[in-house]
Amino acid sequence: MGTDAVILVGGMGTRLRPLTLSAPKPMLPTAGVPFLTHLIARIRDAGVRHIVLGTSYQADVFASYFGDGSDFGVEMEYVVEAEPLGTGGGIRNVADRLRGDTVLIFNGDVLSGVDLRALLATHDSTGADVTLYLTKVADPRAFGCVPTDADGWVTAFLEKDPHPISDQINAGTYVFDRAVIDSIPSGRAVSVERETFPGLLRAGARIAGHVDATYWRDLGRPSDFVAGSADLVQGFAPSPALPGPVGSALLLPGAEVDPSAVVSGGTTVGARASVGAGAVVEGSVLFDGATVRAGAVVRRSVIGFGTVVGEGAVLEDAVVGDRAHIGRGVELLAGARVWPDVVVPDGAIRFSSDL
Numbered sequence: 497m498g499t500d501a502v503i504l505v506g507g508m509g510t511r512l513r514p515l516t517l518s519a520p521k522p523m524l525p526t527a528g529v530p531f532l533t534h535l536i537a538r539i540r541d542a543g544v545r546h547i548v549l550g551t552s553y554q555a556d557v558f559a560s561y562f563g564d565g566s567d568f569g570v571e572m573e574y575v576v577e578a579e580p581l582g583t584g585g586g587i588r589n590v591a592d593r594l595r596g597d598t599v600l601i602f603n604g605d606v607l608s609g610v611d612l613r614a615l616l617a618t619h620d621s622t623g624a625d626v627t628l629y630l631t632k633v634a635d636p637r638a639f640g641c642v643p644t645d646a647d648g649w650v651t652a653f654l655e656k657d658p659h660p661i662s663d664q665i666n667a668g669t670y671v672f673d674r675a676v677i678d679s680i681p682s683g684r685a686v687s688v689e690r691e692t693f694p695g696l697l698r699a700g701a702r703i704a705g706h707v708d709a710t711y712w713r714d715l716g717r718p719s720d721f722v723a724g725s726a727d728l729v730q731g732f733a734p735s736p737a738l739p740g741p742v743g744s745a746l747l748l749p750g751a752e753v754d755p756s757a758v759v760s761g762g763t764t765v766g767a768r769a770s771v772g773a774g775a776v777v778e779g780s781v782l783f784d785g786a787t788v789r790a791g792a793v794v795r796r797s798v799i800g801f802g803t804v805v806g807e808g809a810v811l812e813d814a815v816v817g818d819r820a821h822i823g824r825g826v827e828l829l830a831g832a833r834v835w836p837d838v839v840v841p842d843g844a845i846r847f848s849s850d851l
């Protein structure tokens with residue numbers, strides 16, 4: 497017996513560029529620590545201690561930070577894909593590191609409140625070959641729709657269906673019987689969602705759904721990344737690894753906020769970052785060393801390492817890379833992105849069309 501955990505972290509995180517130019521998505525600071533720290537703490541608290549990371553893009557960064565895992569109360573191993581093998585290929589590729597009969601597998605960018613012990617218990621009590629954590633969303637069209645029958649067995653996998661027949665979606669966390677992993681072809685790219693799961697169903701495998709409607713968010717897009725971080729800070733998303741008390745803002749060591757500034761909505765102010773007089777920062781993430789000058793307004797935005805936001809600038813739903821300089825009175829709106837080291841001149845206005 498025994499359970500291993502596998503976290504897939506090999507993706508390039510293209511939707512989160514330019515943030516993912518300097519760090520892979522699962523290592524981006526989220527509520528003050530690399531995102532994976534929250535997930536690893538939840539896995540540890542569920543009693544699973546052996547964690548294997550399936551890496552590819554910027555593979556070294558993970559081992560440099562987490563090492564052998566002992567500082568985090570777990571044992572960590574790393575497997576590198578020279579060429580990205582996709583989600584299914586990434587699972588197959590770590591097979592020789594697995595020790596137990598049951599494997600808990602995570603997409604490395606999902607923030608969730610699911611009770612992992614309950615997910616494992618469903619797998620155990622149903623005797624399924626694979627159990628999928630399913631969540632419910634208002635609009636399932638952008639996700640993998642996974643209907644189940646009256647007994648909870650999965651009946652179909654409908655990826656990004658324009659007319660979904662169920663509001664249940666694949667939440668990106670699975671339990672596999674160890675033996676099932678060996679049935680995934682090795683040495684080539686495989687998508688677990690598009691190839692492995694439909695193939696298993698056709699072959700008569702028993703796939704159970706574990707529906708859980710507590711907190712769930714895929715942090716793949718900038719708007720979800722920033723909202724997920726704010727939800728962690730405010731305690732809406734549970735994490736044993738939050739580096740401070742739950743509240744309306746998280747200030748890391750050395751952060752400076754002028755008493756006349758308003759910092760709220762789950763904002764994180766990074767180490768040595770500063771917020772000037774009269775500035776408003778709401779539901780945002782300021783990476784370490786970022787500066788928001790007097791009178792600026794920053795809402796639902798991510799500000800990169802060492803970036804400066806000039807006096808009176810207005811940023812809404814913006815993503816600004818590292819060491820950029822946003823001039824006075826600049827407006828960055830509706831998903832505008834600024835690449836690292838770019839200087840945006842005083843008074844400029846940019847929208848998402850400037851991507």
Ligand code: GTP
Nearest residue numbers: 505506507508509510511550580581582586604605
């Ligand atoms: P986008 O490029 O923005 O779509 O992001 P992504 O590359 O992270 O892709 P996606 O969000 O679909 O990936 C879901 C999870 O699987 C993430 O945690 C990725 O790190 C991981 N992942 C995606 N592709 C691979 C791969 O080829 N190998 C491994 N090991 N993990 C992968």
